[in-house]
Amino acid sequence: xxxxxxxxxxxxxxxxxxxxxxxxxxxxxPEFQKGYAFFATxxxxxxxxxxxxxxxxxxxxxxxxxxxxxxxxxxxxxALQELAANGASPNAFTSNAITGYYFESTEKFExxxxxxxxxxxxxxxxxESVDKEQGIIGQEIGMIEDDPDxxxxxxxxAALYRNHPVRVSVAGSVESISHITADTLYACHKAFYDPANxxxxxxxxxxxxxxxxVAREILPRQAGPIAAKDYGPREEPRVASPLAEERMxxxxxxxxxxxxxxxxxxxxxxxxxxxxxxxxxEVLLGNSTPLYARLYREGLINQSxxxxxxxxxxxxxxxAGGESRDPERVRDAVAAEAARIGREGVDxxxxxxxxxxxxxxxxxxxxxxENLCVGxxxxxxxxxDYLHFAGLFxxxxxxxxxxxxxxxxxxxxxALSVVRPKGA
Amino acid sequence: xxxxxxxxxxxxxxxxxxxxxxxxxxxxxxxxxxxxDRETAGANALVPYVxxxxxxxxxxxxxxxxxxxxxxxxxxxxxxxxxxxTQCVGFVASFLDDAYALHGEKILESAAALLGELxxxxxxxxxxxxxxYTEGEKANLIDRIRAQVNxxxxxALQRLTRExxxxxxxxxxxxxDEETVAAVTPQSLWARYQDLLSxxxxxxxxxGSADPDRVEAALRAALAGLxxxxxxxDPDCEVRLTAGPEPRLVEESMDVTQGKxxxxxxxxxxxCWEPDYPAFTVMNAIFGGTxxxxxxxxxxxxxxxxxxxxSAMEKMKGLILVSSGIEFDKFQxxxxxxxxxxxxxxxxxxxxxxxxxxxxxLMGGHLATLDDQGRQEEFWLGQAAAxxxxxxxxxxxxFEGVTKExxxxxxxxxxLDTVYFLxxxxx
Numbered sequence: 001x002x003x004x005x006x007x008x009x010x011x012x013x014x015x016x017x018x019x020x021x022x023x024x025x026x027x028x029x030p031e032f033q034k035g036y037a038f039f040a041t042x043x044x045x046x047x048x049x050x051x052x053x054x055x056x057x058x059x060x061x062x063x064x065x066x067x068x069x070x071x072x073x074x075x076x077x078x079a080l081q082e083l084a085a086n087g088a089s090p091n092a093f094t095s096n097a098i099t100g101y102y103f104e105s106t107e108k109f110e111x112x113x114x115x116x117x118x119x120x121x122x123x124x125x126x127x128e129s130v131d132k133e134q135g136i137i138g139q140e141i142g143m144i145e146d147d148p149d150x151x152x153x154x155x156x157x158a159a160l161y162r163n164h165p166v167r168v169s170v171a172g173s174v175e176s177i178s179h180i181t182a183d184t185l186y187a188c189h190k191a192f193y194d195p196a197n198x199x200x201x202x203x204x205x206x207x208x209x210x211x212x213x214v215a216r217e218i219l220p221r222q223a224g225p226i227a228a229k230d231y232g233p234r235e236e237p238r239v240a241s242p243l244a245e246e247r248m249x250x251x252x253x254x255x256x257x258x259x260x261x262x263x264x265x266x267x268x269x270x271x272x273x274x275x276x277x278x279x280x281x282e283v284l285l286g287n288s289t290p291l292y293a294r295l296y297r298e299g300l301i302n303q304s305x306x307x308x309x310x311x312x313x314x315x316x317x318x319x320a321g322g323e324s325r326d327p328e329r330v331r332d333a334v335a336a337e338a339a340r341i342g343r344e345g346v347d348x349x350x351x352x353x354x355x356x357x358x359x360x361x362x363x364x365x366x367x368x369x370e371n372l373c374v375g376x377x378x379x380x381x382x383x384x385d386y387l388h389f390a391g392l393f394x395x396x397x398x399x400x401x402x403x404x405x406x407x408x409x410x411x412x413x414x415a416l417s418v419v420r421p422k423g424a
Numbered sequence: 425x426x427x428x429x430x431x432x433x434x435x436x437x438x439x440x441x442x443x444x445x446x447x448x449x450x451x452x453x454x455x456x457x458x459x460x461d462r463e464t465a466g467a468n469a470l471v472p473y474v475x476x477x478x479x480x481x482x483x484x485x486x487x488x489x490x491x492x493x494x495x496x497x498x499x500x501x502x503x504x505x506x507x508x509x510t511q512c513v514g515f516v517a518s519f520l521d522d523a524y525a526l527h528g529e530k531i532l533e534s535a536a537a538l539l540g541e542l543x544x545x546x547x548x549x550x551x552x553x554x555x556x557y558t559e560g561e562k563a564n565l566i567d568r569i570r571a572q573v574n575x576x577x578x579x580a581l582q583r584l585t586r587e588x589x590x591x592x593x594x595x596x597x598x599x600x601d602e603e604t605v606a607a608v609t610p611q612s613l614w615a616r617y618q619d620l621l622s623x624x625x626x627x628x629x630x631x632g633s634a635d636p637d638r639v640e641a642a643l644r645a646a647l648a649g650l651x652x653x654x655x656x657x658d659p660d661c662e663v664r665l666t667a668g669p670e671p672r673l674v675e676e677s678m679d680v681t682q683g684k685x686x687x688x689x690x691x692x693x694x695x696c697w698e699p700d701y702p703a704f705t706v707m708n709a710i711f712g713g714t715x716x717x718x719x720x721x722x723x724x725x726x727x728x729x730x731x732x733x734x735s736a737m738e739k740m741k742g743l744i745l746v747s748s749g750i751e752f753d754k755f756q757x758x759x760x761x762x763x764x765x766x767x768x769x770x771x772x773x774x775x776x777x778x779x780x781x782x783x784x785x786l787m788g789g790h791l792a793t794l795d796d797q798g799r800q801e802e803f804w805l806g807q808a809a810a811x812x813x814x815x816x817x818x819x820x821x822x823f824e825g826v827t828k829e830x831x832x833x834x835x836x837x838x839x840l841d842t843v844y845f846l847x848x849x850x851x
Contacts, residue, residue: 010448010524031446033791078725084716085777087784089792106791107784132728139731142681143749148574249679251570288489296485297556302564303473304571323567353493360496360520364449367797422679 001026001208006387009363013376013387014208021196021223024215025376026208029369035109035204036369039120040100040377042199043192045170046312047097050227052191057227059188060179062137062172065094067185069133070125071101079119088112096166097312098381100374109206110214117200117218123189125182138174148250148419155244156256156319156417162240163232164315191227195219199380201373231314235260239415246419253420254304256321257331260413261404264311266383271392273316273404277309280401281318282354283346284337284409291337300330318408327418338409341402351398359393426794428815429636433628433644436656440804441639442631450521450532450632451797453503454539455514456624457659457809460506460593466600467608467616468513470558470565472502474613476515477557478547491538495531496520500542506598507809508661508740512627513620515539516801521633532634533642540646544621552614562605569599573678577732580684580846581747587674588688588842592662594741622651625658627808631797659809663742665693667841675845682731684846685758687746692837696739696810702822703830708737709782710831711769712746716781718765719746729758740810744838752847759843769835774828787820 001016014026048059071092072080083090088105090112101120105112144150154169161167171177202211239260261277264270285291285307295301307320324330365371375386426444433439458468482488492498498519505512519535547554573579582597589595599605608616628647630639667690694704712719712735719733733748750758768774793799793816803816 008524029446031444032795034788034795081716081721081781084714084785085781087781087788089785089788090715104788104792106788135728136724136731139682139749139751143731146576146680146682250574252567288486288493290486292489293484293486297560299560299563302567323571353490357493357497359526360498360524363524364497364518364520367447367449369795 001212004385006390009366009387009390011366011387013385016212018195018212018216020220021194022215022219023199023380024212025199025201025380026206026211027203027372028206028208029203030205032205033106034104034369035202035206036102036104036373037113037116038100038102038201038370038373038377039116040098040199041192042097042197042381043099043188044095044097045168046165046231047192047229048165048168049230050191051230052227053225057187057191059184060172061168061176062170063180063184063188064099065171066133066137066177066180067188068092068094068099069137070130070185071120071123073124073129074119074122075124079115082115083112086112086115090116094170096170098378100377102370102373104369109204110210113202113211113214114218117215121193121195121219123186123193125185127182130180130182130185134177137171137177141171141174144171148248148254151246151248152254152256152321152417152419155246156258156415159241159244159415159417160239160258160260160317161235161315164235165231166312166315194224194226196223197226199377201376203369203372229313235315237262238412242415244415244417247422248419250419250421252323252325253327253418254321254323255327255330255416255418256319257334258415258417259318259408260415261316261318261408263314264316268384268388268392270311270382271379271384271388272396274309274311275389275392275396276400276404277316277318279354279358279396280404281307281309281320282358283350283401284341284405285320285334286354288350288354288357291333295330295333300324300326300333327416331414331416334409335411335414338405342406346398346402348398351401355393355396362389430813431640433640433647434650434652435654437626437628437647437650438808439628439630439640439643440808441636442800443636444631445523445633447632447797448521448524449518449797450535450630450634451516451518451801452535452539453514453516453629453801453805454543455503455512455627455805456620457510457512457627458620458624459657459660460509460511460596460598462596462601463604464616465511465596465598466565466604467613468511468620469504469599470561470605470608470613471617471620472504472513472515473561473565474553474557475542475546476500476502477561479541480545480547481541483547495534495538496525498531498535500539504598505805507806508659508738509593510659510661510809511598512805512809515542516798518797523633532632532639536642536646540649544647544649549610552610553617555610558608558610558613562608565599565605566602569597569602569605576680576682576684576846577747577749580686580844581745583674583676583846584686584688584745584842584844587672587844592664622653623657625656626650627805629801629804631800659811661740663693663695664690666690667839671840672842673845674842675847677847677849679849680846681848683750683752683755683848685748685750685755686844687759687762687840688842688844689744689746689838690841691742691744692839693742694834694837695742696812700830700834701739703826703834705737705786706779706782706823706826707769707831707834708735708744709786710774710778711735711744711766711835714782714785716778716785718768718778719762722765723748723758723761727761729754729761733762755845755847763840766835766838770832772828772832774831779828779831783823783826786823790816790820
């Protein structure tokens, strides 16, 4: 196995690409009790249209998530219970871009890893179980649709993007999932759950070589074909709609502001754009900016305010939101601050401080095996190593952050999504 | 190698240190422990938020944020928690561990000093808190209280405990209520703050790579300004053994698509202080505490009666709270089925794999706490509020001996007290 040292942040990463195309990453952590394994496919809610063996398929919204639910079914019963009976805490998630299955356990790690690799690679669906899942996922959709924090983000996505599938809910709708059959699930599994389209990341008190041996033993010997994806025509910079409003049972209006960015290239450029995006947010509206202090003092934002940079294949954006009595004023204040930065530049002492702060935060984030493994899986699919940030960080300049703000935080790229209280 | 120690810094001011170099960060917390009371809860909850706005040396959030950025993006958050009938207010903080500073700086001493400054040297105005900060944080706290309705799952459990314990301190929310918060003035808040500083038990927590003696020295220096009081109050919790003669039903309607059903049980005096606590914990895990539990496997998976169904224990108050999300018309069926699952445990209908699964999940969960600084702090704060010194490793060992008979006996002592149902508005 290849051994990579990231001395500055105290991490060691082992890497190996198996003959079947699967890449394995291991972070040995001898001093910890628990081990964490994350097995992911480069397939998420956005990947509805794809081409396999020369045929284009259009699948219903929500199918990747549906598949995730049903993967736990095995011929013998249910892998979730098998893992839980072994003292492991298993779970899975489907995001826009990836589907990941994971567990954490303090004992029987290898046995649990075998179960994980096996149930994710061997599909087993029956008509009865697929039909029954309609009810369970229908309930889940009902629950998230009651969740204003989810609603405000979905509405923002639809306001930012005209056709990019990131605007469609990962869970789909009760209507869209009604078209899903066992055959749909088998087809999607075949298209995307090939070892060559997947990654395994493990952190814990483990031996890297053993992890690869287990993976070789359980998974298919050879790589299969991988489907090509289609996200539709490239998005223009202008947002689809500058404002999205809805009324729900909330006490205070909640909002999300979005700034439509340029999609990132793969490899180091993607990581660089992410760091620049994060630092740009910190100097524009982050906790130590004069703007944040003013908005907080004026009662326009509160502790719920948070912000982030997001990127998926074919799209990238900045967002910021929380509760506010007057979200339009927050939007206008950010626009004015961006214009001021355009004229005067970012204050140098602020830039230095913020860089130090963001660096420390990122290093602290490495405490979490989940951050480390999920971060590495996502970075790997984008062609870069997650821990590479530690070396790249020093090179990011103030000018890059200023340029990103000037290009993205503009009127035509801004959308505001608000959920207001009913009857107010 | 991890070593845990507890020592008294000043009378009634305790320091718990967890010495380990496995994390990238140092975790610090500073907590005042005071009885949960309807009259004072709102003002107590407000105190850390107003303190976090500014100090004498760093009078606004901008200068505080700048100071934190210089400490490599340290985070200090106001924390308001409820442990039994004790309200815990203060700060939790996380800083980069000294080992990862780029230029060999010592972060711990500066971080401890900043925490001490936040607690003891607030920005003041005419001998009290500044009116701006007080009003601003009052509005935020009221927003936060109102926002509790947004997450219906948590809201249902909150409403259940409020109804069930309406004549007990436990029925008081950790944030207090809108009315008492609205009535706070800079002067009344100042008086409350002074009272807390001089009477509340203080718990300080550190987890990181620094030697405990160095931590003690840093915190003694940072907290030297605390009023001296040899008689700081000890936390207490009233335990009601039984429910009323008939379970009480509370219903509420809102514009929601999914109903929430919550059931509250009294445990017949089973708490963290009793010798049967391990059996009680295992019983809760089998009933609804894990994804192997009877509620999860039968009510959710087999019968598809709900999207989620789980149970949680209030270990000091002696309660079991069941929470589920259901279709509106499944109220009776889901309620009956939840109770039927409890009956099965009472009759001793527990499979070997259920007992072993619950035991392993509990032990795994507890041991994994050792790998997470935040969860470990939460555990030790709970132990401090309960006046217990049992370690995580010791608790795990106690789960080993629990038998099916003990689990059945534990379930037999549960009494249904209150049922809360959140349903949709009539069309």
